[in-house]
Amino acid sequence: MSKPxxxxxxxxxxxxxxxxxxxxxxxxxxxxxxxxxxxEELVRDGAQDGRSPRGVAERSExxxxxxxxxxxxxxxxxxxxxxxxxxxxxxxLVDMSTISPIVTQDIARAVExxxxxxxDAPVSGGEKGAVExxxxxxxxxxxxVVDRVRPIFEALGKNIVHIGGHGAGQVxxxxxxIVVALTIQAVSEALALAAKAGVDAAKVRQALLGGFAQSRIxxxxxxxxxxxxxxxxxxxxxxxxxxxxxxxxxKTLAVPLPATAVxxxxxxxxxxxxxxxxxHSALVTLIEDLAKVEVR
Amino acid sequence: MSKPxxxxxxxxxxxxxxxxxxxxxxxxxxxxxxxxxxxEELVRDGAQDGRSPRGVAERSExxxxxxxxxxxxxxxxxxxxxxxxxxxxxxxLVDMSTISPIVTQDIARAVExxxxxxxDAPVSGGEKGAVExxxxxxxxxxxxVVDRVRPIFEALGKNIVHIGGHGAGQVxxxxxxIVVALTIQAVSEALALAAKAGVDAAKVRQALLGGFAQSRIxxxxxxxxxxxxxxxxxxxxxxxxxxxxxxxxxKTLAVPLPATAVxxxxxxxxxxxxxxxxxHSALVTLIEDLAKVEVR
Numbered sequence: 001m002s003k004p005x006x007x008x009x010x011x012x013x014x015x016x017x018x019x020x021x022x023x024x025x026x027x028x029x030x031x032x033x034x035x036x037x038x039x040e041e042l043v044r045d046g047a048q049d050g051r052s053p054r055g056v057a058e059r060s061e062x063x064x065x066x067x068x069x070x071x072x073x074x075x076x077x078x079x080x081x082x083x084x085x086x087x088x089x090x091x092x093l094v095d096m097s098t099i100s101p102i103v104t105q106d107i108a109r110a111v112e113x114x115x116x117x118x119x120d121a122p123v124s125g126g127e128k129g130a131v132e133x134x135x136x137x138x139x140x141x142x143x144x145v146v147d148r149v150r151p152i153f154e155a156l157g158k159n160i161v162h163i164g165g166h167g168a169g170q171v172x173x174x175x176x177x178i179v180v181a182l183t184i185q186a187v188s189e190a191l192a193l194a195a196k197a198g199v200d201a202a203k204v205r206q207a208l209l210g211g212f213a214q215s216r217i218x219x220x221x222x223x224x225x226x227x228x229x230x231x232x233x234x235x236x237x238x239x240x241x242x243x244x245x246x247x248x249x250x251k252t253l254a255v256p257l258p259a260t261a262v263x264x265x266x267x268x269x270x271x272x273x274x275x276x277x278x279x280h281s282a283l284v285t286l287i288e289d290l291a292k293v294e295v296r
Numbered sequence: 297m298s299k300p301x302x303x304x305x306x307x308x309x310x311x312x313x314x315x316x317x318x319x320x321x322x323x324x325x326x327x328x329x330x331x332x333x334x335x336e337e338l339v340r341d342g343a344q345d346g347r348s349p350r351g352v353a354e355r356s357e358x359x360x361x362x363x364x365x366x367x368x369x370x371x372x373x374x375x376x377x378x379x380x381x382x383x384x385x386x387x388x389l390v391d392m393s394t395i396s397p398i399v400t401q402d403i404a405r406a407v408e409x410x411x412x413x414x415x416d417a418p419v420s421g422g423e424k425g426a427v428e429x430x431x432x433x434x435x436x437x438x439x440x441v442v443d444r445v446r447p448i449f450e451a452l453g454k455n456i457v458h459i460g461g462h463g464a465g466q467v468x469x470x471x472x473x474i475v476v477a478l479t480i481q482a483v484s485e486a487l488a489l490a491a492k493a494g495v496d497a498a499k500v501r502q503a504l505l506g507g508f509a510q511s512r513i514x515x516x517x518x519x520x521x522x523x524x525x526x527x528x529x530x531x532x533x534x535x536x537x538x539x540x541x542x543x544x545x546x547k548t549l550a551v552p553l554p555a556t557a558v559x560x561x562x563x564x565x566x567x568x569x570x571x572x573x574x575x576h577s578a579l580v581t582l583i584e585d586l587a588k589v590e591v592r
Contacts, residue, residue, distance in 0.1 A: 101493060124507050136507045161503040164495050171495045172503050175486035179509035182485070182555065186478030189553045190471035193542065196549045197397060199460050199467045207457040207468050211420050211432045213475035215511030246489065253492045255587040257485045259478065259558050266554070291551040 003027050006152065007060030009053055009076055009083070010097070011038035014123070015066035017131040018096070018156050023047065025155035030059040053077070057086030062152060063093050069241060070099040077107055089115035092145055094152070096137075098122040100245050101167035101174065102252055104140070108166040117145045120166065122173035123157060126234055134158045138176070140168035174246040181243055181263045181280070183217040188284035191225055196293040202226050221281040225295045233279035240267035240276075299323050302448065303356030305349055305372055305379070306393070307334035310419070311362035313427040314392070314452050319343065321451035326355040349373070353382030358448060359389050365537060366395040373403055385411035388441055390448075392433075394418040396541050397463035397470065398548055400436070404462040413441045416462065418469040419453060422530055430454045434472070436464035470542040477539055477559045477576070479513040484580035487521055492589040498522050517577040521591045529575035536563035536572075 003026060008019045011033040019042060023029055030048040032055065033039050043049050050056030053076045057063050063083055067073050073095055077083045083093060093111050095104065095118070108118040119141035129135040135157030139146055146162045153160045163172045187205075190213075194204045205222040208214070224230065243264045250257045266286050273289075275282050288294050299322060304315045307329040315338060319325055326344040328351065329335050339345050346352030349372045353359050359379055363369050369391055373379045379389060389407050391400065391414070404414040415437035425431040431453030435442055442458045449456045459468045483501075486509075490500045501518040504510070520526065539560045546553045562582050569585075571578050584590050 136503070138503055159503075159506045161499070161506070163499045163503060167493070168495045171490055171493045172500050175490050175500050176504050176507060176509045178486045178489070179479075179482045179504060179511075179514065182478055182482030183475075183509070183511060185555045186475045186482070189478070189551075189556050190474045193474070193546050193549070193551050193553065194467055194471050196551045197463070197467045197545070199464045203457070203459045204468050204471050207432070207434055207455075207459060208472050208475060210455045210457075211472065212512050212516075213472045213479070215475075215479060215513070216508050217511070218475065220508075249493070250489050253489070253587070255485075255489050255492045255589070256583060257489065258562070259481045259555050260485050262555050262558055287552060291549070293551070 004061035005030065005059060007031070007050060007056035007063040008066070009033070009056055009063065010066035011042065012066065013127050014130045016042070017127070018066060019047070021133045021155055022152065027152070027155070030056050032056045052081045053083045054081045054086035057083040057091070061091050062149060063087065063091065065093070065095045065097055067097045069097070070103040070245070073097050073099050073107065074103060078110065084110060084114060087111065087114050087116045090117070092117040092119060092149055094119045094121055094149055096121045096123055098173050098242055098245065099170060101170035101249055104167045104170050117142065118166065119145055119149060120169040121153065122169055124173065124176055125157070129157070137161070138163055138169040138172040140164055140166050140170060171249070174242070174249060177239065177242040178246050178257065178260050180217060181239060182259050183215050184221050184280055184283050185263045185266065187218050187222050187225070188287055191222065191295040192284060192287040192291055192293060195295045196291050201295045224279065224281040225284045228296070230278040230282040230285070232277065233281070235277055236267055236270045236280050236282060237276035239280040240264065240271065243267065300357035301326065301355060303327070303346060303352035303359040304362070305329070305352055305359065306362035307338065308362065309423050310426045312338070313423070314362060315343070317429045317451055318448065323448070326352050328352045348377045349379045350377045350382035353379040353387070357387050358445060359383065359387065361389065361391045361393055363393045365393070366399040366541070369393050369395050369403065370399060374406065380406060380410060383407065383410050383412045386413070388413040388415060388445055390415045390417050390445055392417045392419055394469050394538055394541065395466060397466035397545055400463045400466050413438065414462065415441055415445060416465040417449065418465055420469065420472055421453070425453065433457070434459055434465040434468040436460055436462050436466060467545070470538070470545060473535065473538040474542050474553065474556050476513060477535060478555050479511050480517050480577055480579050481559045481562065483514050483518050483521070484583055487518065487591040488580060488583040488587055488589060491591045492587050497591045520575065520577040521580045524592070526574040526578040526581070528573065529577070531573055532563055532566050532576050532578060533572035535576045536560065536567065539563065
């Protein structure tokens with residue numbers, strides 16, 4: 001079976017290494033990006049220049065989008081010169097961006113109206129996971145379509161889970177970002193209290209790791225807090241964007257998320273303080289500033 | 297070296313099996329409890345009846361208290377007929393209750409004024425850990441005193457960590473309860489959102505366990521939520537009591553804990569709904585009720 005022609009739109013911090021991994025795996029790529037630098041770089045390595053989202057779609061059986069937010073994906077797919085104008089019947093749009101599950105379902109309907117297919121397949125694992133092809137991929141869409149695209153996912157990631165229908169991947173990603181954000185907040189509140197009480201926060205982290213409070217966040221981000229290492233990692237402003245998706249989806253569905261809302265406000269405060277480009281573990285610095293203490 | 301005589305005050309769900317484990321390990325016990333049933337039971341098995349906290353202290357080198365809350369420990373130690381009236385120089389009061397670290401430091405000062413010693417040594421692991429002698433024990437107090445009492449801790453638990461000075465054990469326990477509560481809330485908000493969005497919550501839990509959202513709470517309490525198993529475990533009203541300690545300590549130290557406060561209010565709502573005796577994983581039912589959905 002010959003490998004399908006792949007289109008790739010969105011060559012940012014995540015998209016560019018993912019596109020490279022696909023080329024490394026032997027796929028022919030047609031690419032597009034808003035700024036030209038990344039396109040020229042990949043063209044030098046053998047990719048085709050699609051010139052527009054429409055141009056990419058016309059030349060591809062599988063079209064991957066990796067874009068910042070819901071409006072970007074809507075624009076690239078729906079606007080004049082967009083993917084919808086070029087997509088062929090039976091082709092698959094695979095949106096690997098993290099966007100609203102509700103917007104995802106709108107786009108899926110528009111794609112299916114063209115006799116084409118859609119999957120939502122947001123990832124976690126960050127730039128490191130993108131470079132090393134170890135991303136976790138959470139997928140929404142039809143079984144048979146997931147099966148067709150699976151070899152491509154396997155060139156990009158490791159933990160590949162098909163959750164359910166259209167939007168289910170995005171819902172899972174939103175759930176992931178809720179749990180990660182609240183767990184960072186939990187560790188922040190606990191270690192700040194320990195520090196202000198004059199208790200060794202490193203010993204508290206160690207003791208808690210041995211019991212029911214154990215989490216990967218307590219382990220990794222707890223250590224980041226102790227090391228004062230807020231180099232991203234995953235930036236505050238990106239996590240805030242992801243919680244916006246979670247909260248607006250929850251509002252549409254009438255699900256109250258009181259603790260998520262508190263952490264979203266904490267991210268807002270961090271951005272106001274000029275810390276939007278720090279790692280999300282910098283949540284601890286907000287409590288530290290207010291409590292006049294430092295976790296060490 | 298002969299084994300020190302142990303006093304044990306507070307023979308409730310936790311205290312009684314702990315006292316039994318000490319007798320099993322060959323210690324001579326003098327016991328006291330507000331209601332007489334548990335005392336008579338242990339006396340039949342060979343314990344002495346101390347008749348009062350003072351009576352227990354007079355007959356013991358190590359006096360263990362295992363009581364519900366700060367006022368109970370204050371009463372048993374400080375009131376007329378209390379431990380302070382009977383405690384001998386060089387004896388050790390080991391408070392294994394979960395109480396305020398600030399109250400703990402007050403009591404430690406009063407005990408040291410009698411030329412005796414104090415350790416705070418709250419536990420986690422619940423009734424199961426008490427019965428099986430697998431409790432985690434978080435200790436505050438002086439090194440040499442911890443060394444003296446260590447064989448006794450080893451008859452009661454497994455993960456025995458000396459954190460720091462007076463109150464450090466209680467601070468660590470408060471941190472533990474903060475992290476556990478917020479992680480349960482995180483999992484509750486995430487799985488309720490998934491369920492309301494029509495996505496399989498069991499698959500979301502499974503996918504999240506493979507990544508940065510992993511925690512023992514997502515594993516165990518996430519499964520409880522899916523199984524609708526809210527039989528305690530650890531009761532809502534006890535966790536609320538422990539968050540009261542965390543929040544009042546934090547208020548005294550001027551450390552803001554915004555997310556902990558939100559979960560405390562959720563526990564309050566659960567008690568109002570008559571769910572105070574359910575397992576703390578029942579936090580999810582509050583969001584479910586409001587969102588008219590059930591995680592399954």
